[in-house]
Amino acid sequence: MNLPTHTDGCGSDVAAYALGALTEDETRRFEEHLETCELCRADLAALKPVVAALPAAAEPLQPPPALKKRIMSVVEAEARERKRADRPERGGWFAWRPIPALVAAAALLLAGIGIGVAVIGGDDGDAATYQGQCIRGCDAVAMTVDEGHGTLKVEGMDQPPAGRVYQVWTQRFGEDPRPTDALFTVDKDGSASVDVPGDTGGVDQVLVTDEQRGGSEEPTTAPYFAVKMS
Amino acid sequence: MAPFRRSAQDKAAAALQRLADEELMDLVARSDAAAFSAIYDRHSAAAFSLAYRMVGRRNQAEDVVQEAFLSLWRAGGRYDAKRGSVRTWVLGIVHNRAIDSLRRATVHDSRRASDEGIEERFEAADRTDLEAARRTEAGEIRAALEVLPPDQLKVIELAYFGGFTHSEIAEMLNTPLGTVKGRMRLGLEKLRGVLGEGAAEAWT
Numbered sequence: 367m368n369l370p371t372h373t374d375g376c377g378s379d380v381a382a383y384a385l386g387a388l389t390e391d392e393t394r395r396f397e398e399h400l401e402t403c404e405l406c407r408a409d410l411a412a413l414k415p416v417v418a419a420l421p422a423a424a425e426p427l428q429p430p431p432a433l434k435k436r437i438m439s440v441v442e443a444e445a446r447e448r449k450r451a452d453r454p455e456r457g458g459w460f461a462w463r464p465i466p467a468l469v470a471a472a473a474l475l476l477a478g479i480g481i482g483v484a485v486i487g488g489d490d491g492d493a494a495t496y497q498g499q500c501i502r503g504c505d506a507v508a509m510t511v512d513e514g515h516g517t518l519k520v521e522g523m524d525q526p527p528a529g530r531v532y533q534v535w536t537q538r539f540g541e542d543p544r545p546t547d548a549l550f551t552v553d554k555d556g557s558a559s560v561d562v563p564g565d566t567g568g569v570d571q572v573l574v575t576d577e578q579r580g581g582s583e584e585p586t587t588a589p590y591f592a593v594k595m596s
Numbered sequence: 597m598a599p600f601r602r603s604a605q606d607k608a609a610a611a612l613q614r615l616a617d618e619e620l621m622d623l624v625a626r627s628d629a630a631a632f633s634a635i636y637d638r639h640s641a642a643a644f645s646l647a648y649r650m651v652g653r654r655n656q657a658e659d660v661v662q663e664a665f666l667s668l669w670r671a672g673g674r675y676d677a678k679r680g681s682v683r684t685w686v687l688g689i690v691h692n693r694a695i696d697s698l699r700r701a702t703v704h705d706s707r708r709a710s711d712e713g714i715e716e717r718f719e720a721a722d723r724t725d726l727e728a729a730r731r732t733e734a735g736e737i738r739a740a741l742e743v744l745p746p747d748q749l750k751v752i753e754l755a756y757f758g759g760f761t762h763s764e765i766a767e768m769l770n771t772p773l774g775t776v777k778g779r780m781r782l783g784l785e786k787l788r789g790v791l792g793e794g795a796a797e798a799w800t
Contacts, residue, residue, distance in 0.1 A: 378774070381781035382762045386695055387755035389763075416788045418684045420756050421642060421691070422733045423741060424649035429640050433658050438633060441669050445629040 380406055384413040450502075498572075498593030509562070509572055509593040516562035518548075518572065523556045523590070526576045533577040534562055535585060539570040539596070542584075549581050570596050609634070617682035624672035632669050639686045640665070646687055650694040650757050651701075660697050664690040691756075698759035740790040748783030751776055 382388050383396050400406055498507035505522025518534065526532050532550050535543035552558040562572060573589040612620065612634040623631035643664060647657040668675075668689055675685055741749055754760045754768070762780070766773040 378777045378781070381784050382755065382777055384784065385752065385755040385780060386691060387760065387762045387765070387780065389761050392761075412788065413784050414680075416784050416791065417756065418680070418687070419733075419737050419740075419787075419791060420752075421646040421687045422737045424645040424734075424757070426641060426734065427645045427648055429644035429658065429661060433644075433661060434633075434636060434640065437636065437662055437665050438629070440666060441632050442629045444669070445627045448627045 377406055377409055380409045381413060384410060384417045496593050496595050498591050500591045501589055503590050505556070507591045507593060509595065511566050511595065514565045514567055516566040516569075516572065518560040518562055518574075518593070519558070520552065520560075520574075520591070521555075521557050523552045523558065525556075526551055529579065530576040531579055531581070532558075532574050532590070533581045533585075534560060535573040535575065535589075536562070536564065536566070536569045537571050537573060538568050543573055545581060545583055547581060549577075549579075566595065570594070618677045621672060621675045621677075621682055624669065625675070627672075632665075632672070635668075635682065635686075636665060639683055642683065643686055643690045646690050647694050650691070650759060651697055656697060656701075657694075660690060660693045664693045667693075695759040736791065740787050743790050744783050744786055748779045748786065751779045752783045752787075755780060 379388065379392070379396050383393065388396060400410065493510055493512040495508050495510045498509060500507055503524040504520055507518065507520045507523075510517045510519070523532075532552075534546045534548035534550075536546055537543040546563050548560050548562055550558050550560045566572075571592050571594045573585070573592050575585040575587045575589055577586060608630060612623075612631055615623075615631075615634070617635065617638065620631045620635050624635060640661065643661050644657060647660040647664075648654065651657050651660060664686070668686060675682065679685075680688075741752075744752070750769070751765055754765045755762065760768065762776050763773060765771075766776045769776070
């Protein structure tokens with residue numbers, strides 16, 4: 367079979383394209399052309415198998431085993447990461463139900479490793495800012511308290527799992543977290559600013575979990591972050 | 597415990613070995629690292645051979661293979677069996693990455709400054725190709741390439757293995773662009789005839 371002939375000369379780039387011998391710009395233009403030119407598409411389809419045969423002409427070599435190790439360490443880390451990211455959709459971190467005690471335990475753990483109690487600019491009027499600790503799915507979080515009124519600011523936070531919202535919890539020392547009706551999602555940059563209802567007086571820390579729309583009475587997932595205020 | 601775990605792992609690896617490439621790619625699309633490892637084992641030698649032939653330096657070839665396989669891992673879901681074999685897909689990615697690497701390198705060194713350097717690279721490659729000819733597939737394609745008139749062979753090698761653009765080749769050989777394009781096309785058509793339609797299909 368002879369390859370089709372191109373009367374308008376458009377076919378002259380097919381071979382160069384198949385060999386990868388066009389510049390980026392030329393490649394883009396040729397691919398646009400391909401969309402509309404059946405002749406060039408047929409031409410290319412005929413030449414592709416020939417080009418696909420060329421690599422076999424290279425001297426056969428074995429890559430060093432260290433290369434596989436390097437690649438697999440990245441791949442395995444990313445596989446673990448993706449599995450972790452998938453989990454909330456399957457019913458929550460650790461798939462644990464209520465168990466506010468676990469949230470409390472997580473909080474104790476955080477306290478135990480000395481996290482979260484940086485007070486910034488506390489002397490500026492009555493406003494105090496507390497840096498929080500991201501546990502998963504966020505980059506930075508801080509809470510500002512002005513005359514007992516708290517505002518949470520988060521950055522770099524993922525969108526909540528489909529059909530879920532973030533819910534703010536307040537926790538007093540030695541008690542289970544209490545629900546608030548502060549429910550939120552984040553904007554496309556992963557940022558949000560959330561008013562924390564109620565007086566923050568006596569609140570030891572503020573936590574955020576993801577919950578069903580409308581919120582929950584008890585946390586059903588592990589916290590994304592905690593801001594400790596004492 | 598260790599021996600038990602090993603044998604369980606071996607069994608899992610053996611089960612993966614029996615899967616076709618396309619089935620492994622389904623698993624790779626679902627972030628299965630063991631399936632990816634099996635794909636790597638099957639195609640990394642061909643990938644490394646192509647990368648080394650193109651970039652001519654061991655470290656650079658390793659970087660190309662690493663980039664190519666990681667992009668394959670991250671794009672696993674985009675593999676479409678209707679558009680060709682996994683081998684062809686892998687080598688296509690390696691080829692593109694090697695071209696990127698060569699074209700990037702041009703900014704920093706004078707790879708293209710001397711025609712002599714290029715001749716040397718290709719002569720060296722040709723000598724070692726005797727080993728490739730021991731393998732059937734390599735033998736076939738080498739034999740087919742030898743049938744080509746030297747000027748057609750040269751533009752195909754400079755383009756495909758050298759990563760040069762058609763205009764660069766025209767300049768390098770002091771030949772009009774249209775002639776270079778014509779030789780590429782004639783060369784590929786001739787190869788297609790020599791390999792035969794059936795043979796060429798087997799590579800896809």
